[in-house]
Amino acid sequence: MITNADLLALDGKPGDFTVKVRKRPRYIDADKCTACGLCTQYCPKHLSDAYNEGLALTRPIHIDYAQAVPATYYIDPSACMSVQHDTCQICVPVCQSHAIDFSQQPEEVEIKVGAMVLSPGFGRIDDATLEKYSYGEHPDVVTAVEFERMTTASGPFLGEVKCFSDGRHPKSMAFIQCVGSRDLGCNNGYCSSVCCMYAIKEAMVAKEHDPEVDITVYYMDIRTQGKDFDKARERAEAMGVKFVRAKVAGVTPWGNNLRLTYSTLDGKHEFKPYDMVVLSVGLEAPKDAQGIAEMTGIELNHYDFAKTDTFSPLNTSVEGVVVAGAFQGPKDIPESVTQASATAGIVAGMLQQQRGLGIVHKSYPDEKPMDEEVRIGVFVCHCGINIASVVDVRKVEDSVEGMEGVVYHTDSLYSCSADAVKTLKDRIIEHNLNRVVIAACSPRTHEPLFQETLKDAGLNRCLIEMVNIRDQCSWVHAGEPEAATDKSQDLVRMAVAKARGMRPLPEQTVPVTPKALIIGAGIAGMTVALNLAEQGFDSVLVEKGEKLGGSLGLLNHTLDTHETASHLQKLVAKVEANKHIDVLTKAELKDFSGFIGNFSSVVGEEGGAEHTVDHGVVVLATGGHEHRPEGYQLEENSKVLTQTELEKRLAGKAKNRAPKSIVMIQCAGSRGDDLKYCSKVCCNHAVKNALTIKELNPASQVIVLYRDMRTYGYAEDAYREARLKGVIFIPYELDRKPVVSEEGKKLQVTFFDSLLQEEVEMTPELVALSVGIVPDGTEDLSKLLKAPLTDDRFFLEAHVKLRPVELPVSGVYVCGLAHGPKPVDETIAQAQAAAAKAAIPLVKGAVSIDPIVSVVEQEKCIGCGICASLCPFGSIEMIKVDKKRKAQTIAASCKACGICSSHCPTFAISMGGFTNEQIMDQITAFGNVKVAEPVEA
Ligand SMILES: Cc1cc2nc3c(=O)[nH]c(=O)nc-3n(C[C@H](O)[C@H](O)[C@H](O)COP(=O)(O)OP(=O)(O)OC[C@H]3O[C@@H](n4cnc5c(N)ncnc54)[C@H](O)[C@@H]3O)c2cc1C
Ligand code: SF4
Numbered sequence: 016m017i018t019n020a021d022l023l024a025l026d027g028k029p030g031d032f033t034v035k036v037r038k039r040p041r042y043i044d045a046d047k048c049t050a051c052g053l054c055t056q057y058c059p060k061h062l063s064d065a066y067n068e069g070l071a072l073t074r075p076i077h078i079d080y081a082q083a084v085p086a087t088y089y090i091d092p093s094a095c096m097s098v099q100h101d102t103c104q105i106c107v108p109v110c111q112s113h114a115i116d117f118s119q120q121p122e123e124v125e126i127k128v129g130a131m132v133l134s135p136g137f138g139r140i141d142d143a144t145l146e147k148y149s150y151g152e153h154p155d156v157v158t159a160v161e162f163e164r165m166t167t168a169s170g171p172f173l174g175e176v177k178c179f180s181d182g183r184h185p186k187s188m189a190f191i192q193c194v195g196s197r198d199l200g201c202n203n204g205y206c207s208s209v210c211c212m213y214a215i216k217e218a219m220v221a222k223e224h225d226p227e228v229d230i231t232v233y234y235m236d237i238r239t240q241g242k243d244f245d246k247a248r249e250r251a252e253a254m255g256v257k258f259v260r261a262k263v264a265g266v267t268p269w270g271n272n273l274r275l276t277y278s279t280l281d282g283k284h285e286f287k288p289y290d291m292v293v294l295s296v297g298l299e300a301p302k303d304a305q306g307i308a309e310m311t312g313i314e315l316n317h318y319d320f321a322k323t324d325t326f327s328p329l330n331t332s333v334e335g336v337v338v339a340g341a342f343q344g345p346k347d348i349p350e351s352v353t354q355a356s357a358t359a360g361i362v363a364g365m366l367q368q369q370r371g372l373g374i375v376h377k378s379y380p381d382e383k384p385m386d387e388e389v390r391i392g393v394f395v396c397h398c399g400i401n402i403a404s405v406v407d408v409r410k411v412e413d414s415v416e417g418m419e420g421v422v423y424h425t426d427s428l429y430s431c432s433a434d435a436v437k438t439l440k441d442r443i444i445e446h447n448l449n450r451v452v453i454a455a456c457s458p459r460t461h462e463p464l465f466q467e468t469l470k471d472a473g474l475n476r477c478l479i480e481m482v483n484i485r486d487q488c489s490w491v492h493a494g495e496p497e498a499a500t501d502k503s504q505d506l507v508r509m510a511v512a513k514a515r516g517m518r519p520l521p522e523q524t525v526p527v528t529p530k531a532l533i534i535g536a537g538i539a540g541m542t543v544a545l546n547l548a549e550q551g552f553d554s555v556l557v558e559k560g561e562k563l564g565g566s567l568g569l570l571n572h573t574l575d576t577h578e579t580a581s582h583l584q585k586l587v588a589k590v591e592a593n594k595h596i597d598v599l600t601k602a603e604l605k606d607f608s609g610f611i612g613n614f615s616s617v618v619g620e621e622g623g624a625e626h627t628v629d630h631g632v633v634v635l636a637t638g639g640h641e642h643r644p645e646g647y648q649l650e651e652n653s654k655v656l657t658q659t660e661l662e663k664r665l666a667g668k669a670k671n672r673a674p675k676s677i678v679m680i681q682c683a684g685s686r687g688d689d690l691k692y693c694s695k696v697c698c699n700h701a702v703k704n705a706l707t708i709k710e711l712n713p714a715s716q717v718i719v720l721y722r723d724m725r726t727y728g729y730a731e732d733a734y735r736e737a738r739l740k741g742v743i744f745i746p747y748e749l750d751r752k753p754v755v756s757e758e759g760k761k762l763q764v765t766f767f768d769s770l771l772q773e774e775v776e777m778t779p780e781l782v783a784l785s786v787g788i789v790p791d792g793t794e795d796l797s798k799l800l801k802a803p804l805t806d807d808r809f810f811l812e813a814h815v816k817l818r819p820v821e822l823p824v825s826g827v828y829v830c831g832l833a834h835g836p837k838p839v840d841e842t843i844a845q846a847q848a849a850a851a852k853a854a855i856p857l858v859k860g861a862v863s864i865d866p867i868v869s870v871v872e873q874e875k876c877i878g879c880g881i882c883a884s885l886c887p888f889g890s891i892e893m894i895k896v897d898k899k900r901k902a903q904t905i906a907a908s909c910k911a912c913g914i915c916s917s918h919c920p921t922f923a924i925s926m927g928g929f930t931n932e933q934i935m936d937q938i939t940a941f942g943n944v945k946v947a948e949p950v951e952a
Contacts, residue, residue, distance in 0.1 A: 021037045024310050032130070040122075042090040044114045051112075052078075053111070058074035062075060070164055071171030075091045090106075133339075136340055144201040149292075153180070159217060191294050193295070204735060206345075218251055230255070231259055263276070273290070298345035300319035329844055357844045359851045392450070393415045393421055393425075393451075396453070398489075406496065451465070477927070477928050478519060480514045484503040527859065535791075537566055537832075553596075554595065555597045559602065601622075602619065605618065611856060635802070638790075642684055648757065679784075680783070685785075697785030702742075718777070762779060794808060820849040830842065869891070875922065
């Protein structure tokens with residue numbers, strides 16, 4: 016990892032690039048710096064803290080935040096008196112590690128690489144664009160990024176929402192959407208895609224701080240098109256956040272307050288005073304985008320983001336250079352993470368010949384044999400002020416003094432920061448600890464880090480017990496500090512009791528069958544198969560239909576006018592010709608068993624033939640299909656079409672294929688009716704068809720009735736073009752939905768026009784419904800694979816943000832419409848990500864099994880099979896031992912949920928790390944509030 020560095024040049028060709036990089040001097044030797052922070056305390060100079068958006072001061076010698084990677088301080092040369100004037104150097108003698116090195120010079124290095132991933136993120140909206148909102152003039156007008164830092168617990172305001180002008184807590188706040196987005200005035204005609212969601216989040220955080228604060232979000236369209244995003248808006252509304260559809264003309268200082276002027280849909284101009292105004296600023300192309308383009312040779316689009324193509328969304332115009340994240344176009348975390356995985360997979364395919372070369376395997380010291388003596392170390396974390404602002408951390412730490420087995424205890428500001436992790440390792444060695452209790456945050460996110468530290472210190476990684484005093488104490492009892500502290504002490508005491516019984520658990524690995532089973536052969540499934548094939552892996556592609564291609568076959572072209580049929584044909588031909596891909600059409604999964612690396616499936620063909628496939632991983636790409644809502648005359652009247660049917664008609668040869676008049680109804684059956692969610696693609700689909708109609712017959716009357724036009728990203732260009740070409744867009748509210756009826760022989764649409772403020776009746780030639788997407792057959796697959804679904808019957812990913820293409824069942828991945836509605840380019844990127852993730856166990860050839868699994872004591876087992884019938888992961892099998900039925904755990908697929916253990920009538924099953932004795936010790940400790948007598952030495 017090279018930080019504090021700039022790209023200078025890229026030369027060469029795919030597989031053989033030379034990258035020139037300039038390393039800027041940090042003036043600190045990274046190998047010597049222990050991140051103790053003493054230097055910052057002594058540095059006499061102040062400067063504005065750029066990391067905290069200038070909301071605080073820092074010193075020239077500093078670290079941006081405690082968990083920064085690498086955890087090494089650096090000196091900002093623009094403010095350092097030594098660098099600027101050759102004076103000061105106070106930090107030099109202060110640093111005990113002798114890490115300060117003012118002799119460092121910029122250094123240019125050349126690196127040989129086979130491929131390049133560009134992920135320089137996004138830039139910031141120019142201050143000039145913000146001026147009309149009095150940004151810079153009045154301190155209580157802040158950007159959403161500044162507000163984010165303000166509400167961050169570890170930020171300069173320690174999470175408190177305060178007016179900059181006088182420090183008071185605001186009683187009224189306005190969020191203004193689309194600042195620097197959807198605005199040709201600043202050349203940002205696109206929608207930044209993320210601002211509606213972050214504004215909702217920030218508004219909810221402000222409400223959590225002060226439920227009485229009056230918050231209004233001023234918007235043009237609320238674009239919460241992501242999976243389950245609309246639920247966030249509903250939650251915000253339930254908390255009292257108001258949403259007003261309006262255009263904000265400006266913000267002006269007004270006495271102590273700010274005055275916001277806006278115009279509503281019905282043409283009224285209004286104003287309202289606010290204590291604070293938050294500008295939902297968009298994501299701009301990175302400032303040095305042009306420079307990056309010059310250095311690498313890649314093309315940029317007209318907004319200066321990397322230019323890519325719908326069908327290869329992550330490939331730049333230079334072969335071997337791919338792009339991920341916001342530089343490809345504004346996007347949120349799950350999509351950025353997805354793209355990052357996808358580019359890793361693409362690069363792995365490009366460099367397949369080099370696989371395995373140059374790998375350095377991490378080595379660990381041998382595990383120390385366990386002494387008889389229990390030696391527990393307790394580490395209590397402040398988590399900045401996340402825990403410490405509520406829980407009395409010192410009191411919690413002091414409470415373990417004298418507890419049986421506890422030989423060492425301490426606290427730390429951030430237990431997960433690099434210096435604290437090093438301290439943990441050092442203390443384990445120094446005090447010969449053989450069990451560790453960490454009272455901090457969630458084991459879900461941090462346990463792997465601490466387990467790794469135990470391994471580095473020569474301990475088995477299962478000798479750790481984490482107590483979540485953040486989520487379970489400081490967060491949920493934020494208003495009751497004493498109770499939160501008491502509860503923290505209880506939890507820590509119980510953890511210590513449990514830790515006494517901890518034993519090392521064995522590490523196991525199982526070999527992986529190097530083949531994938533891919534279910535569904537739409538664009539997603541085919542992309543996965545081709546990507547894996549490129550990496551040298553075989554797959555079996557199972558398609559229940561007659562031919563490959565899925566929903567893409569329904570489309571004639573994409574919004575950016577790519578013709579789909581020829582692309583699909585080429586792709587199908589590529590899949591069929593690939594020797595690594597075995598295609599089974601008119602086939603479905605009939606049976607499924609096994610665990611990651613070792614699955615066995617039965618695939619049945621229509622004629623009755625069955626194939627058993629052994630495979631290491633599964634990718635679900637079963638897609639979706641159009642929903643057909645009731646109540647819009649869709650089945651009754653041939654002049655009512657879905658957008659897909661309209662697209663087909665428009666692509667035909669008939670002379671009158673472009674109607675003289677058409678009304679399109681968005682969200683027909685979606686977002687609250689039969690489907691609760693937004694299908695993400697239908698707004699683009701409507702705009703696409705509207706533009707085609709206008710191209711065929713500019714005189715056609717096209718009216719689109721919508722709730723929010725969700726033409727996010729670059730699709731905003733097409734939305735603007737449609738308006739310029741005369742397509743009329745009229746919003747409607749959920750409680751005043753348009754009604755489609757048949758009057759005589761005429762089709763009639765009645766709706767409430769919010770501009771005219773009256774009911775309007777129209778008799779168009781056609782009505783097109785944007786009907787939404789429903790998943791295909793996910794319920795059956797969910798039962799077979801024991802993979803959970805969302806309420807809307809899409810597959811539920813393991814972690815929305817961090818593991819967006821993995822399912823909770825190890826070795827099972829998801830992409831495309833099976834995961835949630837999305838357009839073609841996002842489907843392809845997600846499929847590439849799923850392939851990249853699925854390739855990991857295939858490349859490794861073996862998977863390590865989590866040591867905490869259920870263990871059956873077969874002497875006690877009476878073979879009743881209750882455990883096998885209850886296990887949600889199919890991880891208990893019944894086998895014959897000496898002619899008797901006995902339960903046995905399939906360790907590789909066991910998720911350690913404990914259901915088997917808690918239901919076994921003979922207590923024959925215990926969980927590694929959670930034995931009955933340990934649980935009993937924990938419960939006993941709960942009642943035992945008195946500190947135990949110290950054990951005699
Ligand atoms: C009505 C509609 C309109 C759309 N409009 C647009 C648009 O305008 N612009 C845009 O960019 N995107 C649009 N999309 C989205 C785009 O089509 C998808 O992103 C993409 O095609 C999804 O690909 P997929 O492979 O995930 O799913 P699909 O294309 O649905 O493919 C899934 C495949 O899996 C098969 N399958 C299902 N279940 C099983 C099973 N149990 N066993 C075996 N095979 C199975 C199916 O037969 C199908 O062939 C639209 C989608 C729909 C449905
Ligand atoms: S029409 Fe479709 S994409 Fe547009 S807001 Fe409604 S459900 Fe979402």
